[in-house]
Amino acid sequence: MRLAVIPGDGIGPEVVSEALKVLGEVVPTAEITNYDLGAARWHATGELLPESVLGELRQHDAILLGAVGDPTVPSGILERGLLLRLRFEMDHHVNLRPARLYPGVRGPLADAGDVDMVVVREGTEGPYAGTGGLLRKDTEHEIATEVSVNTAFGIRRVVADAFNRAEGRPRKHLTLVHKTNVLEYAGSLWSRIVEEVSLEHPEVTVAYSHVDAATIHLVTDPSRFDVIVTDNLFGDIITDLAAAVTGGIGLAASGNLDITRRNPSMFEPVHGSAPDIAGQGLADPTAAVLSVSLLLDHLGQKESARRIEASVAFDLATRDQASPGATQAIGDRLAALVSSNVRTAG
Amino acid sequence: MRLAVIPGDGIGPEVVSEALKVLGEVVPTAEITNYDLGAARWHATGELLPESVLGELRQHDAILLGAVGDPTVPSGILERGLLLRLRFEMDHHVNLRPARLYPGVRGPLADAGDVDMVVVREGTEGPYAGTGGLLRKDTEHEIATEVSVNTAFGIRRVVADAFNRAEGRPRKHLTLVHKTNVLEYAGSLWSRIVEEVSLEHPEVTVAYSHVDAATIHLVTDPSRFDVIVTDNLFGDIITDLAAAVTGGIGLAASGNLDITRRNPSMFEPVHGSAPDIAGQGLADPTAAVLSVSLLLDHLGQKESARRIEASVAFDLATRDQASPGATQAIGDRLAALVSSNVRTAG
Numbered sequence: 001m002r003l004a005v006i007p008g009d010g011i012g013p014e015v016v017s018e019a020l021k022v023l024g025e026v027v028p029t030a031e032i033t034n035y036d037l038g039a040a041r042w043h044a045t046g047e048l049l050p051e052s053v054l055g056e057l058r059q060h061d062a063i064l065l066g067a068v069g070d071p072t073v074p075s076g077i078l079e080r081g082l083l084l085r086l087r088f089e090m091d092h093h094v095n096l097r098p099a100r101l102y103p104g105v106r107g108p109l110a111d112a113g114d115v116d117m118v119v120v121r122e123g124t125e126g127p128y129a130g131t132g133g134l135l136r137k138d139t140e141h142e143i144a145t146e147v148s149v150n151t152a153f154g155i156r157r158v159v160a161d162a163f164n165r166a167e168g169r170p171r172k173h174l175t176l177v178h179k180t181n182v183l184e185y186a187g188s189l190w191s192r193i194v195e196e197v198s199l200e201h202p203e204v205t206v207a208y209s210h211v212d213a214a215t216i217h218l219v220t221d222p223s224r225f226d227v228i229v230t231d232n233l234f235g236d237i238i239t240d241l242a243a244a245v246t247g248g249i250g251l252a253a254s255g256n257l258d259i260t261r262r263n264p265s266m267f268e269p270v271h272g273s274a275p276d277i278a279g280q281g282l283a284d285p286t287a288a289v290l291s292v293s294l295l296l297d298h299l300g301q302k303e304s305a306r307r308i309e310a311s312v313a314f315d316l317a318t319r320d321q322a323s324p325g326a327t328q329a330i331g332d333r334l335a336a337l338v339s340s341n342v343r344t345a346g
Numbered sequence: 347m348r349l350a351v352i353p354g355d356g357i358g359p360e361v362v363s364e365a366l367k368v369l370g371e372v373v374p375t376a377e378i379t380n381y382d383l384g385a386a387r388w389h390a391t392g393e394l395l396p397e398s399v400l401g402e403l404r405q406h407d408a409i410l411l412g413a414v415g416d417p418t419v420p421s422g423i424l425e426r427g428l429l430l431r432l433r434f435e436m437d438h439h440v441n442l443r444p445a446r447l448y449p450g451v452r453g454p455l456a457d458a459g460d461v462d463m464v465v466v467r468e469g470t471e472g473p474y475a476g477t478g479g480l481l482r483k484d485t486e487h488e489i490a491t492e493v494s495v496n497t498a499f500g501i502r503r504v505v506a507d508a509f510n511r512a513e514g515r516p517r518k519h520l521t522l523v524h525k526t527n528v529l530e531y532a533g534s535l536w537s538r539i540v541e542e543v544s545l546e547h548p549e550v551t552v553a554y555s556h557v558d559a560a561t562i563h564l565v566t567d568p569s570r571f572d573v574i575v576t577d578n579l580f581g582d583i584i585t586d587l588a589a590a591v592t593g594g595i596g597l598a599a600s601g602n603l604d605i606t607r608r609n610p611s612m613f614e615p616v617h618g619s620a621p622d623i624a625g626q627g628l629a630d631p632t633a634a635v636l637s638v639s640l641l642l643d644h645l646g647q648k649e650s651a652r653r654i655e656a657s658v659a660f661d662l663a664t665r666d667q668a669s670p671g672a673t674q675a676i677g678d679r680l681a682a683l684v685s686s687n688v689r690t691a692g
């Protein structure tokens with residue numbers, strides 16, 4: 001396994017180092033190459049993602065990213081020049097974001113129930129296409145447009161992926177989240193494609209929720225969701241909310257997948273670089289470790305993936321929630337659990 | 347006061363009738379004209395909002411709407427042909443949505459704190475402009491676009507309104523919610539205008555939150571928000587979430603305001619027509635009553651507006667939460683509280 005690692009900024013390097021420790025327990029032979037991208041490189045050289053680096057990244061089986069971002073870099077630069085550029089260049093069309101409330105974890109809801117969902121967020125089009133512009137800038141008649149671009153090709157492949165995932169889960173339930181009553185063109189295309197693809201999956205039950213109503217359900221009845229499929233922007237919003245409901249972005253992992261496998265997929269914790277706590281051993285590496293589990297699952301190493309997730313579940317159920325330990329201590333615990341080979345309750 | 351009333355569908359007429367009962371206690375001389383718009387009229391005549399009705403509505407000081415919608419009408423028809431059409435025709439640029447967790451009300455959060463915010467949602471542009479289309483429909487190469495249209499004119503007037511409101515509140519705090527790191531054109535225009543207008547309001551502190559992070563804050567720390575200003579679509583999403591956090595859309599009121607007063611403003615509960623419980627006296631008219639309070643406030647009858655809100659607060663604090671009573675009983679209680687003229691704790 002050839003793995004490219006982008007530790008990034010802030011707590012990125014700290015959590016990545018624990019994630020690799022855990023990976024080492026199941027794939028000791030992984031070949032790891034580090035790529036120095038993020039705020040520091042941009043400050044030093046002005047580079048965000050040089051073509052040569054992009055070419056090298058493509059030679060790997062997968063990419064693990066820690067976190068990117070620093071208050072010294074103007075908003076949008078690293079996001080668009082590095083994070084989103086990677087997603088678009090690598091055709092990461094399925095942005096996979098599981099949200100599970102693990103036993104022992106207390107989220108903000110008084111009574112969340114049994115939450116175990118996965119959001120399949122489209123990753124390469126919609127309002128993220130970057131199409132738009134400014135007219136009459138800096139005058140009182142200025143106009144800004146943003147164009148959401150939605151293609152049958154782009155939607156069908158993520159909808160198909162979402163149905164496949166739903167089919168492999170016990171509840172076999174899929175919810176399309178959109179805003180079809182207002183965004184009539186994109187809404188119509190998404191709805192028609194979900195309907196079409198559903199014909200190939202008669203055992204999957206299909207529901208629809210407007211994005212505004214979905215946010216209500218996520219806080220009043222999150223256990224209703226199994227697989228959600230949605231567009232890039234709605235997915236951005238509801239996955240942060242779903243992460244909050246299941247204990248916070250400190251625990252949320254994500255995969256940016258090219259389902260065709262033409263490009264390496266990229267795995268990253270949903271959290272950011274948290275510069276305020278960087279370098280102090282305060283960051284919880286759990287989301288990075290769960291990202292490694294998603295990575296292994298994507299590469300077909302299902303058993304190792306499950307073992308890591310089960311170890312995380314065990315640790316979350318048994319840790320002292322008030323003081324779960326330092327970054328390294330959590331990483332050590334998880335590595336030991338994984339290596340102990342014990343099948344803990346997942 | 348000349349008031350146009352659109353009772354609408356489902357529970358709309360029931361909750362409007364209680365709201366008018368309460369209004370009668372403070373403005374017994376209000377002249378009320380009912381307009382029959384909604385699902386029933388569309389089924390009977392195919393009409394959604396005839397020009398003649400639009401003309402008549404304009405002759406009023408304000409509009410009170412119950413709820414519109416029925417499962418027998420295809421999604422989008424009433425929304426775009428009636429609700430959104432009213433907002434656009436009447437230039438309802440400020441969509442005002444307070445979210446307050448009243449004492450005695452239990453929301454879904456284990457520990458919500460003291461929530462009292464107001465969202466100023468832009469109401470006449472953004473992704474709601476209806477600009478977009480389908481290309482190569484029903485082929486595998488189909489493309490759907492949605493264009494978010496944002497004008498300096500349109501943004502400035504709602505931002506100015508939001509700052510004015512912030513200035514009149516104890517905390518004097520304003521948060522812009524957007525997604526400036528991705529939607530760079532619209533984000534740039536919104537940010538620059540907030541910065542400009544803030545210079546005229548040095549006493550108002552200004553914060554910024556990406557919409558995805560805002561959903562996290564709304565469930566982990568909602569009391570941080572005072573006034574939120576945001577675009578039409580983000581406002582749609584976060585006001586539903588804010589309503590859920592403060593006890594549900596059954597309690598949430600809204601105003602669609604033309605700040606210039608060229609057109610009558612429209613007030614409506616955030617909830618829908620709830621056809622499943624229609625006609626059974628099960629609907630809580632509180633959101634409709636609070637909409638009347640917003641209406642009176644907008645028309646300058648501040649004292650009456652406050653009295654109604656205080657009565658609602660008193661009722662919510664003292665009612666049997668498990669069985670608050672039938673629609674009419676709640677309306678009777680609120681009317682009696684309002685008429686008793688007692689200044690209850692607001």
Ligand SMILES: CC(C)[C@H](C(=O)O)[C@@H](O)C(=O)O
Nearest residue numbers: 079080083084236527528558
């Ligand atoms: C950082 C930002 C560009 C990104 C996004 O909007 O997709 C982030 O919020 C995420 O969800 O991964």
Ligand SMILES: CC(C)[C@H](C(=O)O)[C@@H](O)C(=O)O
Nearest residue numbers: 181182212425426429430582
């Ligand atoms: C019904 C729908 C068109 C409307 C909107 O999206 O604005 C509703 O969700 C609201 O928030 O008033």
